Amino acid sequence: MSRQKFDNLRFRSILIFRLLFRLAVLPAPSRNSDLSGNRPIDPALVRQARDGDEAAFEAIVRLLDPMLRAWFVSRIGQRAEVDDLVQNTLLRLYRSLPDLHDPDRLQAFVMKAAVFETQDYYRGRYGSRERLAGPDVLSAWSEAAPEAGMRIDAERALGLLSEKARTILEMREYGYRYAEIARSLDMTEAAVKMQVKRALRKLRKALGESGGGNA
Amino acid sequence: MSAPFEHIDAIALYRDLTPERAMELQDILASDPAAAALLREWCAVRALLVREMGEASADPEQFVLFVLHEYGRAAALTDSERMRVEEITPAFRQILAGSPGLEAIASDIRRDMQDFEAHWAAWFAEASVREAPASPRASSSRSIRSSRSARRDRIPARISRRVPAQAPSSRRRVLQAGIGVAAAAVLATLVFFLLPASPDTVTVETTAAEVRTIELPDGSSVRLLGDSRLTYSPGAMDSDETLRVEFEGRALFDIIPSPERFLLVTPDAQVTVLSTSFGARTFEDGTEVVLVEGSLRMSTRQAPDRGVLLAPGQMSRMMAGVPSEPVSVRVHERLAWTGLFVFHATPVRDILPMLSGHYGVDISADETLLDERVTGRFTQDESLAGTLDIVALAIGAAVEQGGVESRAESEADGKGYHLTSLR
Numbered sequence: 001m002s003r004q005k006f007d008n009l010r011f012r013s014i015l016i017f018r019l020l021f022r023l024a025v026l027p028a029p030s031r032n033s034d035l036s037g038n039r040p041i042d043p044a045l046v047r048q049a050r051d052g053d054e055a056a057f058e059a060i061v062r063l064l065d066p067m068l069r070a071w072f073v074s075r076i077g078q079r080a081e082v083d084d085l086v087q088n089t090l091l092r093l094y095r096s097l098p099d100l101h102d103p104d105r106l107q108a109f110v111m112k113a114a115v116f117e118t119q120d121y122y123r124g125r126y127g128s129r130e131r132l133a134g135p136d137v138l139s140a141w142s143e144a145a146p147e148a149g150m151r152i153d154a155e156r157a158l159g160l161l162s163e164k165a166r167t168i169l170e171m172r173e174y175g176y177r178y179a180e181i182a183r184s185l186d187m188t189e190a191a192v193k194m195q196v197k198r199a200l201r202k203l204r205k206a207l208g209e210s211g212g213g214n215a
Numbered sequence: 216m217s218a219p220f221e222h223i224d225a226i227a228l229y230r231d232l233t234p235e236r237a238m239e240l241q242d243i244l245a246s247d248p249a250a251a252a253l254l255r256e257w258c259a260v261r262a263l264l265v266r267e268m269g270e271a272s273a274d275p276e277q278f279v280l281f282v283l284h285e286y287g288r289a290a291a292l293t294d295s296e297r298m299r300v301e302e303i304t305p306a307f308r309q310i311l312a313g314s315p316g317l318e319a320i321a322s323d324i325r326r327d328m329q330d331f332e333a334h335w336a337a338w339f340a341e342a343s344v345r346e347a348p349a350s351p352r353a354s355s356s357r358s359i360r361s362s363r364s365a366r367r368d369r370i371p372a373r374i375s376r377r378v379p380a381q382a383p384s385s386r387r388r389v390l391q392a393g394i395g396v397a398a399a400a401v402l403a404t405l406v407f408f409l410l411p412a413s414p415d416t417v418t419v420e421t422t423a424a425e426v427r428t429i430e431l432p433d434g435s436s437v438r439l440l441g442d443s444r445l446t447y448s449p450g451a452m453d454s455d456e457t458l459r460v461e462f463e464g465r466a467l468f469d470i471i472p473s474p475e476r477f478l479l480v481t482p483d484a485q486v487t488v489l490s491t492s493f494g495a496r497t498f499e500d501g502t503e504v505v506l507v508e509g510s511l512r513m514s515t516r517q518a519p520d521r522g523v524l525l526a527p528g529q530m531s532r533m534m535a536g537v538p539s540e541p542v543s544v545r546v547h548e549r550l551a552w553t554g555l556f557v558f559h560a561t562p563v564r565d566i567l568p569m570l571s572g573h574y575g576v577d578i579s580a581d582e583t584l585l586d587e588r589v590t591g592r593f594t595q596d597e598s599l600a601g602t603l604d605i606v607a608l609a610i611g612a613a614v615e616q617g618g619v620e621s622r623a624e625s626e627a628d629g630k631g632y633h634l635t636s637l638r
Contacts, residue, residue: 040335040338040339067334067335067338067339070334070338071330071331071334071335071338074330074334075327075330096293099293099294099295102290105290105291107332107335108288108290108291109291110335111288111291111328111331111332111335112279112280112283112288112291112292114327114331115279115283115324115327115328115331116276116279118327119275119279119324122323123275154256154259154260154262154263155263157256157259157260157263158260158263158264158267162568162569162571162572163315163548163551163569163572164572164573165572166264166315166316167315167316167318167319168316169261169264169316170264170268170272170314170315170316170317171316171319171320172230173261173264173265173268173272173316174268174271174272174275174316174317174320175275176320178231184319184320184322184323185319193227193228194575195572196227196228197223197224197227197228198572198575199227200223200226200227200253200257201223203253203256203257203260204223204253
């Protein structure tokens with residue numbers, strides 16, 4: 001079993017254990033266990049968790065879970081994916097604990113994990129419902145190299161793109177879904193797609209002007 | 216070239232089609248060589264974009280780490296991550312400078328990062344005022360809560376702190392406190408209405424979707440964009456002092472020539488202005504200034520005499536307490552966030568594609584006009600015809616409608632525009 005799979009199982013077993021046992025038996029910590037300063041989580045607890053104390057990590061999870069849940073809901077709304085986003089953020093934190101030499105950096109580590117997961121969400125890695133078939137079905141066409149002697153080189157075509165169209169296409173190639181591109185650029189999804197269509201029309205026009213084409 | 220026009224939308228979005236639409240397109244590609252050629256070209260263009268984004272696109276996690284590091288969040292990185300990021304930083308900076316898409320994604324990451332930190336602080340600060348810990352069941356609940364419902368969960372906890380104080384045993388104390396509060400409120404109201412109002416400073420704030428234009432005491436104006444805040448002293452001009460403006464957010468400043476100095480102060484930078492027009496944006500860990508015209512010097516607040524001098528068309532960023540060397544930028548692109556078309560000696564050949572892209576209408580011009588330069592600014596919700604009329608007037612041209620291949624979704628009833636030289 002790989003180290004990563006082992007970590008996953010171990011982490012999930014902690015969560016299950018918590019659900020079955022801790023709810024009724026152990027008192028919950030307050031959200032702020034160190035009220036004296038800006039350390040919402042006791043550094044000693046963080047050290048214990050880093051050193052392998054699973055009860056300590058579990059206590060941290062119970063502090064972070066509702067905070068993370070509220071943050072993800074504020075980012076993406078009440079979606080089923082929120083559960084997975086929270087779980088995977090905590091899993092990332094769990095894996096990175098051995099590198100957390102300074103407990104005061106816990107917030108930064110949690111933030112990094114949450115941003116990673118949010119990026120994954122923006123890049124469509126959470127929504128199987130939205131998985132599309134285009135690339136698979138069309139791979140034979142899209143992966144074929146342009147024919148020799150075709151009319152226009154890609155670099156010139158790039159020069160034809162408006163700044164907005166280039167921004168959108170780059171974000172899409174990076175992996176952002178159109179809905180997320182629209183959110184990020186403060187546009188409607190329809191307007192984003194329209195920019196892409198216009199970009200292709202411009203390319204097609206340039207192809208026509210340069211006398212190319214097969215038919 | 217035969218025109219696969221009717222299939223063009225499907226080709227444009229070929230990666231995002233439903234299975235059914237993808238199958239339809241596959242049939243079309245098999246029977247229409249022109250459509251297949253166009254798809255291959257389209258894929259080649261997109262592949263080139265991916266190549267130009269290099270490692271930043273190939274390894275998104277690396278890119279996130281780079282952005283965190285770049286915006287002062289090195290504490291979030293493990294030692295090995297930091298070493299790796301320091302290695303790739305020069306290359307990534309170069310890629311980022313030439314990639315508007317990655318720049319937008321970096322902004323997205325930065326927004327999430329800042330939002331998370333604010334959320335963390337608010338969440339735990341609110342918890343810290345609670346006297347009693349949450350009940351075990353509430354604190355370990357697995358149900359999904361919206362931030363609104365989460366807030367609802369917390370508000371009763373605050374109210375519950377007051378309930379014991381209002382119990383019958385302390386009714387007299389509550390009554391005394393109530394009278395005290397009422398008296399203080401009456402006194403405050405009297406003070407507010409009777410004393411002359413002479414505020415030392417004026418603060419203007421905008422909400423997220425708000426844009427406001429503010430006139431400053433010296434006649435300068437500021438276009439303040441959403442989520443911004445500006446504070447100044449209205450009496451500064453009377454006392455011949457420097458007009459000091461504290462600012463956070465995004466704004467376009469138009470400072471009129473004045474013997475008085477104008478000083479813009481952001482959380483980490485100081486901008487000394489003579490007479491000028493410039494855009495400024497502050498981030499949690501930096502300030503960006505783009506100079507349209509005039510001159511200004513950007514420095515740290517601690518060492519105002521040591522800074523960089525910007526020329527028109529240049530940009531500088533204050534990062535980690537150091538102003539970057541000014542670099543020349545395309546002002547109209549850099550200031551697109553202002554919601555204006557800001558042109559400063561901008562050639563017509565740059566203006567036309569911008570207007571064309573924004574309005575979705577083909578616009579062309581005589582070859583002799585393309586190098587003419589235009590200075591001015593237009594709101595982006597102005598009609599295209601109105602904007603073109605002014606541009607044409609400035610360069611000695613006439614606007615003709617039609618005569619250019621139109622686009623299906625043209626806002627000009629399917630007609631393009633052409634600028635014809637009158638000289």
